[in-house]
Amino acid sequence: MPTRNTSPAVRPGHLGRTVEGGKKERARHGAARRRGRSERLAPYVLIAPAVLIIVALRLYPLALGVNFSFTGDGEANGTAVGFANYLELLDDPLFQTALANVGLLVLLLPVAVAIPGLLATFIYLKVPGHRFFRSVYFFPAVLSPVIVGAIFNLMLAFDGPLNELLGTIGLGPVDWLGDPGVAKFAVVGVQIWATFGMALVVFLAGFATLDASLLDAARVDGASLRQSIWHVIIPSLSQTIQFVFVTTMIGMLTSMFGLLYVMTSGGPEGSTYLPEYYIWIQQGQMNRPALASAASTVLFLIMLVVGLLQISVLRRAGRED
Amino acid sequence: MRRLGKWVVAVPMAILALATIYPLIFTANVAMKTRREYVLDRFSLTESLHWENIATAWNSVGMARYFANSLFVVAASVFLLLWLGSMAGFALSRLPFRGSKALFIGCLAALFIPFQVIMVPLSRVMADTGLIDTYPGLILAYVAQFLPFTVFLMTSYYRSVPKEIVDAARIDGNTVYGVYRRIMVPIGRPALLSVGILDALFCWNDVLIALLMMPSADHRTLMVGVTSLRGQYTDNIPTFASGVLIAAVPVLLVYLFLQRQIADGVTAGSTKG
Numbered sequence: 001m002p003t004r005n006t007s008p009a010v011r012p013g014h015l016g017r018t019v020e021g022g023k024k025e026r027a028r029h030g031a032a033r034r035r036g037r038s039e040r041l042a043p044y045v046l047i048a049p050a051v052l053i054i055v056a057l058r059l060y061p062l063a064l065g066v067n068f069s070f071t072g073d074g075e076a077n078g079t080a081v082g083f084a085n086y087l088e089l090l091d092d093p094l095f096q097t098a099l100a101n102v103g104l105l106v107l108l109l110p111v112a113v114a115i116p117g118l119l120a121t122f123i124y125l126k127v128p129g130h131r132f133f134r135s136v137y138f139f140p141a142v143l144s145p146v147i148v149g150a151i152f153n154l155m156l157a158f159d160g161p162l163n164e165l166l167g168t169i170g171l172g173p174v175d176w177l178g179d180p181g182v183a184k185f186a187v188v189g190v191q192i193w194a195t196f197g198m199a200l201v202v203f204l205a206g207f208a209t210l211d212a213s214l215l216d217a218a219r220v221d222g223a224s225l226r227q228s229i230w231h232v233i234i235p236s237l238s239q240t241i242q243f244v245f246v247t248t249m250i251g252m253l254t255s256m257f258g259l260l261y262v263m264t265s266g267g268p269e270g271s272t273y274l275p276e277y278y279i280w281i282q283q284g285q286m287n288r289p290a291l292a293s294a295a296s297t298v299l300f301l302i303m304l305v306v307g308l309l310q311i312s313v314l315r316r317a318g319r320e321d
Numbered sequence: 322m323r324r325l326g327k328w329v330v331a332v333p334m335a336i337l338a339l340a341t342i343y344p345l346i347f348t349a350n351v352a353m354k355t356r357r358e359y360v361l362d363r364f365s366l367t368e369s370l371h372w373e374n375i376a377t378a379w380n381s382v383g384m385a386r387y388f389a390n391s392l393f394v395v396a397a398s399v400f401l402l403l404w405l406g407s408m409a410g411f412a413l414s415r416l417p418f419r420g421s422k423a424l425f426i427g428c429l430a431a432l433f434i435p436f437q438v439i440m441v442p443l444s445r446v447m448a449d450t451g452l453i454d455t456y457p458g459l460i461l462a463y464v465a466q467f468l469p470f471t472v473f474l475m476t477s478y479y480r481s482v483p484k485e486i487v488d489a490a491r492i493d494g495n496t497v498y499g500v501y502r503r504i505m506v507p508i509g510r511p512a513l514l515s516v517g518i519l520d521a522l523f524c525w526n527d528v529l530i531a532l533l534m535m536p537s538a539d540h541r542t543l544m545v546g547v548t549s550l551r552g553q554y555t556d557n558i559p560t561f562a563s564g565v566l567i568a569a570v571p572v573l574l575v576y577l578f579l580q581r582q583i584a585d586g587v588t589a590g591s592t593k594g
Contacts, residue, residue: 042497043418050409050472051424057443057465058431064442128331135580136338142576142583143569144526146544150565151344161347161363198587205588254435258528262548276437283441292441300438
């Protein structure tokens with residue numbers, strides 16, 4: 001066997017040395033038997049760095065966090081306090097608001113899925129300009145929530161362009177980000193604006209697997225667009241729809257921090273809190289890591305429940321058809 | 322759909338397209354105005370391009386520094402992600418070994434742990450190891466965050482590579498490492514490109530991890546820098562808009578040229594999952 005194969009195998013040499021150095025040594029001293037062993041170990045060597053990082057910085061912290069959530073903060077640091085943190089959470093009006101807002105997000109979820117679904121249907125049916133629409137709609141999805149939030153800070157300011165526009169048709173002004181009853185809808189609206197393109201692209205990938213002859217057959221039988229969507233498109237795309245439901249919900253629960261941080265800082269009057277923002281405040285501002293860990297655990301459970309619930313509901317709906 | 326129906330639908334879709342793109346055009350326009358122009362009429366097209374707003378944001382606000390920080394952190398993170406992710410993906414897809422299936426499932430499970438759930442203990446682990454507020458710490462946090470996704474997509478991609486290619490390369494006398502370097506890396510280029518762009522976008526756009534891992538001011542990434550603009554420039558909207566524009570332009574360029582690859586990466590999970 002050519003020995004040059006045992007020189008550092010990974011092109012970016014300076015970082016490759018730690019992994020490949022040991023192998024080089026081994027091969028130099030080794031006989032054929034040794035070589036066989038190194039080959040057998042190769043899969044483990046290749047996967048070890050990834051596994052180490054995932055275990056040390058994702059799985060271990062998850063366990064550590066659950067453990068934290070049953071200990072105290074401040075003077076009680078490290079001592080077991082049972083469910084005290086969880087009870088405190090349930091008593092905290094800010095956390096209650098955060099949970100209520102999660103409920104609101106769940107209620108708005110069908111809208112956030114239906115909009116891109118409908119738009120994808122039209123694009124699939126080749127509405128004039130469908131290529132252009134596709135690239136324009138997808139584009140906000142690549143922007144950071146921070147950029148989106150900053151842009152909408154300008155657009156939604158009390159003396160900003162949206163109110164000026166409404167003023168010309170005799171409406172408003174609305175205090176988009178300053179009115180507790182309005183701000184949460186404004187933020188969710190911006191979140192949907194920023195992410196519907198992502199779901200749209202996923203839907204279009206689903207459409208690519210759709211059997212076009214089914215739609216043709218429906219049309220020949222005189223089905224209206226609504227009937228085609230209901231009886232052909234939705235059942236055929238149930239996998240994709242499930243995926244979009246789950247990913248949109250996960251997105252709403254875990255990727256709105258940037259928007260909240262830039263647009264409202266949880267205000268006005270704490271009305272735009274979400275669990276992730278609550279965790280950030282308790283950890284970073286209030287120095288209550290154990291309480292924050294309890295909130296993290298609750299968030300994790302919510303995500304688990306929502307994910308499983310949605311999958312089972314959609315499965316049942318799919319079966320009835 | 323009938324011909325007329327298509328046009329009826331196209332009109333609201335065009336309005337929506339305008340609503341999608343207008344906020345950015347508005348911001349770019351404001352960035353080029355003087356303060357006076359903005360206060361007098363925020364909608365009018367700027368009379369001349371006031372690039373000095375960009376210069377102010379770039380120099381005196383420190384966007385240049387933040388930009389360089391972001392560039393470095395993103396480049397290092399993406400490099401590590403692709404390297405470790407492709408090695409693991411190769412092993413999981415094309416090398417039979419004990420525990421392979423369990424490791425793949427573990428990796429999938431890690432994909433569903435959001436950062437918010439582990440951020441408190443992770444910041445403590447980083448503090449205990451002295452990695453907090455250091456570049457390696459932030460890079461490691463990004464690698465840990467996006468590695469499960471990278472491994473998952475690389476594994477799926479490598480599963481589509483015919484086994485015969487790997488076998489033939491082995492018969493030709495390549496070691497496993499040789500196969501990785503000479504076959505899997507070049508053959509994986511399309512997937513590496515599309516996963517790499519997505520990883521780069523994720524890291525570039527992140528604010529929560531950077532806020533948590535990099536508390537000191539001159540370690541700020543660009544997105545954290547943009548959040549600090551808001552407090553400093555409430556009365557100088559054109560400079561604020563310029564800062565936002567600086568942070569958005571790299572992403573816009575990537576989008577214009579690599580839209581297809583981004584879409585491929587986003588949808589890969591949906592069709593294979």
